[in-house]
Structure formats: structure tokens, C-alpha cells
Amino acid sequence: MTDTPQTPRTPQEFESAVARETAVASFDTHEKSLLERIRHFLHSSPASVPLIVLVLSLVIFAVIVGSRFFTPFALSLILQQVAIVGIVGAAQTLVVLTAGIDLSVGAIMVLTSVIMGQFTFRYGMPVELAILCGIALGALCGFINGVLIAYLKLPPFIVTLGTWQIYLATTYIYSANETIRAQDIEANAKLLQFFGEKVPIGGATFTYGVFIMILLIAILWYVLNHTAWGRHVYAIGDDPEAAKLSGVSTKRVLIAVYVLAGLICALAGWVSIGRNGSVSPQIGQFANIESITAVVIGGMSLFGGRGSIMGMLFGALIVGVFSFGMRMYGTDVQWTYLIIGVLIILAVAIDQWIRKVAG
Amino acid sequence: MSREPILTARGLVKRYGRVTALDHADFDLYPGEVLAVIGDNGAGKSSLIKAISGAVRPDEGEMTLEGKPIHFRSPMEARDAGIETVYQNLALSPALSIADNMFLGREIRKPGVMGSWFRMLDRKAMEKKARDKLTELGLMTIQNISQAVETLSGGQRQGVAVARAAAFGSKVVIMDEPTAALGVKESRRVLELIQDVKKRGLPIVLISHNMPHVFEVADRIHIHRLGKRLTVINPTEYTMSDAVAFMTGAKAPPPS
Numbered sequence: 001m002t003d004t005p006q007t008p009r010t011p012q013e014f015e016s017a018v019a020r021e022t023a024v025a026s027f028d029t030h031e032k033s034l035l036e037r038i039r040h041f042l043h044s045s046p047a048s049v050p051l052i053v054l055v056l057s058l059v060i061f062a063v064i065v066g067s068r069f070f071t072p073f074a075l076s077l078i079l080q081q082v083a084i085v086g087i088v089g090a091a092q093t094l095v096v097l098t099a100g101i102d103l104s105v106g107a108i109m110v111l112t113s114v115i116m117g118q119f120t121f122r123y124g125m126p127v128e129l130a131i132l133c134g135i136a137l138g139a140l141c142g143f144i145n146g147v148l149i150a151y152l153k154l155p156p157f158i159v160t161l162g163t164w165q166i167y168l169a170t171t172y173i174y175s176a177n178e179t180i181r182a183q184d185i186e187a188n189a190k191l192l193q194f195f196g197e198k199v200p201i202g203g204a205t206f207t208y209g210v211f212i213m214i215l216l217i218a219i220l221w222y223v224l225n226h227t228a229w230g231r232h233v234y235a236i237g238d239d240p241e242a243a244k245l246s247g248v249s250t251k252r253v254l255i256a257v258y259v260l261a262g263l264i265c266a267l268a269g270w271v272s273i274g275r276n277g278s279v280s281p282q283i284g285q286f287a288n289i290e291s292i293t294a295v296v297i298g299g300m301s302l303f304g305g306r307g308s309i310m311g312m313l314f315g316a317l318i319v320g321v322f323s324f325g326m327r328m329y330g331t332d333v334q335w336t337y338l339i340i341g342v343l344i345i346l347a348v349a350i351d352q353w354i355r356k357v358a359g
Numbered sequence: 360m361s362r363e364p365i366l367t368a369r370g371l372v373k374r375y376g377r378v379t380a381l382d383h384a385d386f387d388l389y390p391g392e393v394l395a396v397i398g399d400n401g402a403g404k405s406s407l408i409k410a411i412s413g414a415v416r417p418d419e420g421e422m423t424l425e426g427k428p429i430h431f432r433s434p435m436e437a438r439d440a441g442i443e444t445v446y447q448n449l450a451l452s453p454a455l456s457i458a459d460n461m462f463l464g465r466e467i468r469k470p471g472v473m474g475s476w477f478r479m480l481d482r483k484a485m486e487k488k489a490r491d492k493l494t495e496l497g498l499m500t501i502q503n504i505s506q507a508v509e510t511l512s513g514g515q516r517q518g519v520a521v522a523r524a525a526a527f528g529s530k531v532v533i534m535d536e537p538t539a540a541l542g543v544k545e546s547r548r549v550l551e552l553i554q555d556v557k558k559r560g561l562p563i564v565l566i567s568h569n570m571p572h573v574f575e576v577a578d579r580i581h582i583h584r585l586g587k588r589l590t591v592i593n594p595t596e597y598t599m600s601d602a603v604a605f606m607t608g609a610k611a612p613p614p615s
Contacts (some may be wrong), residue, residue, distance in 0.1 A: 043507065227478045228466035231459055238452040245450035247435050247464025305454045 042354050046307045049350060050298045050314035053343070057318055069328055075205035082320040083195075083209040084275060085290045086313055087268040089298075090216055091261035092291040093312045097224070098257050099237040099304025100156035104145060105265050106287030107167035112138045113269035114171050117180045117279030122187045124127075127189040135266040141167055142262020146255035164288065171281045182277030196274025207302035209271040216264065221309050233257060237304025293319060293340060296348050301355070318343065365390045365427065365562055366442075366531055371420035373406050380406035381417060382586030388531065393553060393563045395573040395594075398583030399606050405535075407583060408566055412444040412533050413437030424530065428525065430444055443528030447535045449520040453509035458482070458489040461523045492526040493518070496555050514545030518552060525556045530593050532556060533564045538572055550576055570599040 006154040036301055040051060062070045088105050112134040120128035141163065148159045185192050195209035224230035231254045235243040244250050268287070273279055298315025300307025326336045368386035372379070380403045388394050398404040409415040411422070412433030422429050424440055431437045434444065451460050462485045466476035469481045486504050493504075498518045508516060517537055523525050524532045534553070538546040546569075553576050556564055567573050573580060574594045582589045589605060590612035597613075604610035 040510070043510075222477075226480050226482075228468070228480060229478070230464065231455065231463065231480070233453040235455060235463055238454045242448070242450040242452050244461070245434065245444075245446055246452070246460075247438065305452070 010060060021179065039354060039356075041119045042257065046299045046354075047311035047314060049347070050174055050311045050318060053085070053297075054314045054318050054321065057321045057325070061321060061329070065325055065328045071132060072202055072204035072323070073082065074328070076206055076210075078317070079210045080205070080207050081324065082316045083207065083213045083285070084268055084272050084287065085212040085294055085316045085319070087209075087216060087271060088265060088287045088291040089294040089312045089316050090213075090220055090309060091264035091268070092288075092295050093298075093300065093307075093309045094233065094257045094264075095156070095222070095261050096292075096295050096300050096302060097233050097237045097304060097307065098147060098254060099240075099302075100254075100257075100325065101160065101167075101292065101302065102156065102258070102261055103160040103288050104164040105169055105261065105268075105291055106284050106289075107164045107171065108138050108141045108262055108265035109269040109272060109287055110281055110284045111141065111167045111171045111269070112266040113284075114175045114272050114274065114281055115281055116192060116270060117185070117189075118175060121180055121184065127191045130189075131270060135263060138262040138264075138266025138269065139259050142259040142265070143255065145262070146258030149258065150251040150254040165323070174178045175281045177281055179282075180279040185273070185278065192270070192279070193274045193277060195271040196277065201290070207274065209274055212267070212271060216267070217313050224309060229253065229256075234305050237306075239305070290319070293344060297340070297343050299347060299351065301351050303311075303355075306351070315347075362389055364388055366422070366424055368407075368411065368422045369420060371407065371410055371417045371422070373410060373415060373417045375404075379586055381410065381420075382416070383420070384583070384587045384612060386411065386581065386588065387564050387591075388564060390562055391560055392578040393557050393576050395565045395567060395577035395580045396583060397567065397570075397573060397580060397602065399607060402583045402585040402606070403586040404566060406586075408444075408533060408535060408564070411564070412442060437525070441528060441530030442533065443524035443531070444533040445517075445520045445524045445535065445537060448541060449516055451508045451520060454507055456505045456507055457493075457511075457519055458486045458504050460497065460519060461485070461489045461492070465527070469498075480600055488526070489522075492522045495559075496525065496552055497523050498522060498552075500539075512545065513541050513594065514548050517541065517545070517549050521549070521552050521556065525561065526560070528561060530561075531564065532561050533566075535566045536568065537565070538567065538569055546572065570602065574599055574602075582612070602611065 068074065088109060091105050092102055115137055116130050116134035119125045119133055120127045125133070145159055145163055148154050149156050177216050195207060195212060199206045199208065199211075224233060232243065232248045235246070235248055236250050236253055240250055272284055276283055294316035295307075295312050296302065296315070297318055298307065298311035298313070300311055322339055323333070323336045327331065364387040364487075366386070366388040368384065371381045371384045371386070373381040374397070382403070384403065384407055386407060396404050396408065406415065410417045413434045413436050416432060424442070429440060430435065437444070452463065455463070457490050467481045469479045473479040474481065490504050491609070498515070508519060511519065521537070537549050537553070541549060550572060553563060553565065565573065565577060577594050580592050580594055580602060582592065582602065584606060592602065592605070592613065601610065605612050
């Protein structure tokens with residue numbers, strides 16, 4: 001640069017020198033191959049892969065197991081078996097969307113179910129009040145997770161790994177590893193088993209647990225997609241810094257997510273009493289792994305901000321269809337786990353591939 | 360300059376421990392102008408900008424917006440006062456749509472019960488407003504307003520961020536290194552965008568290291584050195600090497 005003053009809007013020598021770079025920069029053109037278009041489609045509708053897999057697995061089992069499988073009764077039985085994973089998975093969905101993970105969901109579920117049972121039977125509390133206490137405790141457990149994650153900025157994996165052990169140990173210590181028998185509950189506190197009550201519709205049999213799962217997922221779907229709060233949950237998982245600068249109160253949303261997850265787990269605790277009949281600290285140990293499985297097979301990204309709660313439902317149903325179908329087919333149940341393991345890895349691989357759409 | 364400045368700062372001081380990032384710095388922005396802020400690394404220009412955009416609270420000093428004193432405690436307060444910032448990292452959520460991004464943190468809800476009770480978003484209204492804003496800025500090469508931001512090119516993303524600022528910034532738009540991450544062609548587009556925003560009457564504060572860009576679009580250049588405003592020059596009266604010399608202290612500033 002010499003002494004001539006710069007007049008606006010003249011191309012700079014600088015620019016002509018760098019102009020060569022444009023050829024390199026414009027390397028990624030917009031020719032869209034079929035594969036490319038599929039990727040874009042999957043990118044915009046993340047629940048479609050698990051839906052396709054679900055339909056395919058239904059077809060496969062209908063063919064290999066035969067007409068026994070494709071009856072309203074059998075299919076509704078799958079829904080009954082999936083209800084608890086679906087509800088806990090809804091809680092997991094919220095957390096995973098914020099790029100977190102909640103390993104304590106199963107422990108909160110067991111703890112709250114034990115509280116509901118023991119408060120009723122040990123202290124003679126009215127059953128409604130005991131249920132309310134259980135739900136409040138679920139919210140408190142979630143709140144503890146949320147504060148540790150949002151305010152102390154500890155990684156969600158570590159926090160919930162810790163609280164998982166804490167909540168589970170609390171459950172055992174408090175209940176003295178004692179089971180409340182199904183007959184006692186049926187005689188004295190029927191409300192605890194409410195979600196296990198069967199509702200026959202045509203040849204199919206549903207439970208209230210199935211209905212509450214569907215209702216819960218429908219509500220959360222609405223909240224996540226059609227309210228500002230739901231968009232904020234996605235934005236936080238996507239890029240917390242950007243969300244904050246855009247005016248999202250990230251800490252408040254994060255805490256709300258974990259509290260809500262705790263509440264939903266408490267609901268799952270209540271539903272699990274209906275499903276099992278009894279209250280036992282031994283059940284639901286694997287609910288955390290099962291919910292993460294549903295979420296991952298459902299096409300949600302563990303890196304946050306991507307996926308749909310419907311995908312989680314399809315993921316849970318895929319697992320349900322496989323375990324039920326394989327049992328009907330009469331093979332070793334280990335085959336189910338093997339196939340689910342393959343599905344998890346496939347789902348994550350597909351997620352990685354879809355994310356490259358950005359490039 | 361007979362006009363009244365829209366945004367002023369007097370005697371801003373900001374210390375970080377023993378480091379003084381701002382040492383009684385002054386700042387003036389006049390209506391309808393593009394003011395470039397340049398300075399060497401560590402000269403305190405980002406602290407200055409952060410103070411104006413509400414990201415940090417200065418230890419001392421006064422700021423006024425349209426003659427009224429302002430004390431921002433957060434970027435949100437600055438935003439509510441009409442000062443929008445386009446951050447260097449753009450602050451966009453890649454997986455959300457263009458419309459969702461433009462309205463992130465200030466969504467429009469549906470009128471009536473659906474909005475107040477069910478808190479339902481008014482997607483249509485937001486998409487329409489977003490589309491209008493992008494068209495206004497000549498950015499409608501973006502075909503689909505509901506496509507995810509991560510499917511856009513760097514320049515288009517910058518466009519969305521600028522459109523967001525222009526849509527909501529009622530008084531001042533601050534742009535932090537808007538061309539730093541872009542190629543030549545895309546930088547050109549962003550410079551045109553800056554002119555478009557200026558034409559609409561919004562004053563712009565442009566922070567940039569790119570001297571050619573600064574000299575091309577700025578009406579005045581604020582040179583920051585050692586934590587304070589060294590001088591303000593007119594780009595048509597000085598050369599880039601002059602500006603760099605003032606910035607580094609190689610040359611004494613002109614008497615102002």
C-alpha cells in the first residue's frame with residue numbers, strides 16, 4: 001500500500017491475490033446425487049429410519065413366525081411390554097437432546113416406586129399422598145442432577161453415574177430390601193396398580209400404562225416441536241454457547257429438563273408397580289440402559305440437538321418387537337441382544353453420516 | 360460533526376486482575392454511519408465492544424444511548440435496548456431452521472388461547488417475517504426458510520446472522536469480524552450486506568482486522584491503542600499503512 005488514499009468500492013490488490021482461493025473454496029458444488037438427497041431427507045426427518053426398521057421388523061416376524069404374531073393380542077402385548085421403557089425413554093430423550101445423558105433414570109424409577117409402596121404400607125399414609133410424595137421425590141432427584149450439571153458444570157455422565165449409585169443405595173437401605181407383595185397392594189392400595197389394569201379393545205388388550213405412555217410422548221412431542229421451550233432444549237444441545245448468546249436462559253432450561261426427567265421417571269415408577277404387581281427394589285435395574293438403547297436406535301444423537309421423541313418410541317418398539325418375536329420364534333434370547341447390539345452400532349453410524357450433511 | 364452521537368462512552372475502565380484492558384476509553388457512534396474499530400491484538404477493542412454490547416460491565420465510565428445513560432448487565436439488556444450484536448461465531452444453532460434461529464429467544468406465539476395457554480409457536484408468522492427480512496437484504500437465494508442452518512454455506516450463515524440483527528436491532532448493529540471466516544466471494548457479499556443495513560438507516564459498529572474491508576465500507580475509523588481511543592480518522596484522508604502505523608504506534612496520531 002502506498003500513498004494513494006483508498007476510495008471505497010475499488011477491488012484491492014489483496015483480493016486479486018486471494019481470488020485464486022475461490023476455486024478451492026467453491027469445491028463443494030450443489031450437484032445432488034440420490035444418496036445425497038436421501039441424506040437430506042433423513043436429516044430433515046430423523047424419525048424415518050427407525051420407523052422403516054420397525055415396519056421391516058414387523059414384516060419379517062410376520063413372515064417367519066406366521067399368523068400367531070400378527071394378531072391384535074400379540075401386538076398389544078408388545079405395547080404393554082414397551083410401556084415402561086417408553087416412559088423412561090421419554091425422560092432420557094429430553095436429557096439426550098441437551099447433549100446430556102441420564103444414567104440415574106432407572107434408579108429414580110425404583111426409588112420412587114419403593115417410596116410410594118413403603119409410605120403407604122409402612123406409615124399407613126393415604127395412597128394418593130404416598131404417590132404424590134414419590135412424584136415429588138422424583139422431581140427432587142432430577143433437580144439434584146440438574147443443579148450439579150447446570151451450575152457446577154459437571155459432566156452429565158459423571159453426575160448421573162454418581163447419583164445412580166446414590167439413589168439405588170438409598171432404595172436398598174430405606175426398603176431393607178423388602179418386597180411388598182402384589183396381593184397386599186391389591187387388597188389395600190389398588191391405586192398403586194392402576195396403570196396395570198387391562199383395557200380390552202377388540203381382540204387387543206391395553207393397559208392404562210400403555211395409554212399414559214402414548215399420552216406422555218404426544219405431549220412431549222408437542223412441547224418439543226411447537227413451543228419456544230422445546231426449541232430451546234434443541235438449541236442447548238446443538239450449541240450451548242450460541243443458545244446463550246441468542247437469549248436462551250440455558251441454566252434454567254437445563255434444570256427444568258432434569259426435573260422433568262425425574263418427574264417422568266417417578267411416573268414410570270408408578271406404572272412399574274402396575275406392571276409388576278408388587279413393589280420391589282430389585283426391578284428396573286436396567287431401565288437406564290434400555291432407555292438409552294431406545295433413544296439411540298430411535299436415531300437421536302448423543303451429541304445433542306438432533307432427533308425426535310417419535311424416533312425414541314419407534315426405537316423402543318423395535319426392541320420390543322425383536323424380543324417378543326424372537327421368543328415366539330423360539331430361539332435363544334441372546335440372539336435378541338446380539339441383534340439389538342448391531343442395531344445400536346448401525347444407528348450411531350447412520351447418525352454420523354447424516355450429520356455430515358453440514359459439509 | 361454537528362449531529363448528536365447515538366451511542367457514546369466516556370472514560371470506560373475495565374481491569375482484569377492487574378491487566379487494564381480499557382484505560383479511560385471513549386467511543387462515539389453517529390446515526391447512520393459505519394464506524395470501524397481497529398486496533399492491535401490486546402489493544403482492548405474487544406473489551407470495548409463487550410462493554411457496549413453488554414457482555415462485560417465496565418468498572419468505571421459512562422455510556423449513553425440516544426442521550427440517556429445505560430448500564431447493561433447482560434447482552435440481553437443491550438438487545439432489549441435495541442443494540443444487536445453479530446458475534447464472530449455467529450451464535451446460530453446449526454440443527455435448527457433459519458426461521459427458528461432468527462427468532463431464538465424471542466419467539467412469536469400464536470394469538471389467543473393456543474398461544475397463551477398452550478404456548479404454541481406461530482411458525483407461519485415467524486417464517487413470513489424471516490422471509491421478508493431475508494428478501495429485504497437480498498438473501499433469498501436461500502430457497503427454504505425451514506432448512507437447517509448447517510446446510511448453508513458460511514456466507515449464507517453470516518447472512519442469516521446479519522438479517523437477525525437487522526430485523527431486531529432498532530438502534531445499533533455491532534458486527535464482530537464478520538468476514539474473518541469467509542472466502543473472498545462471500546466476504547464481498549457480506550460487505551454488500553453491511554451497506555444494505557446502513558442504507559436502511561441503522562448505524563453499524565464494525566470490528567475487523569481486514570484493512571481493505573475496513574477502508575471500503577467504513578465512514579470513520581476508530582483506532583484503539585493501549586486501552587483507549589487513540590484517534591478517529593476519515594478513511595478517504597489516510598492510507599491503510601497510515602492506519603496501521605497509528606495502530607502500532609509507529610506514527611503519531613493526527614491532532615484531532
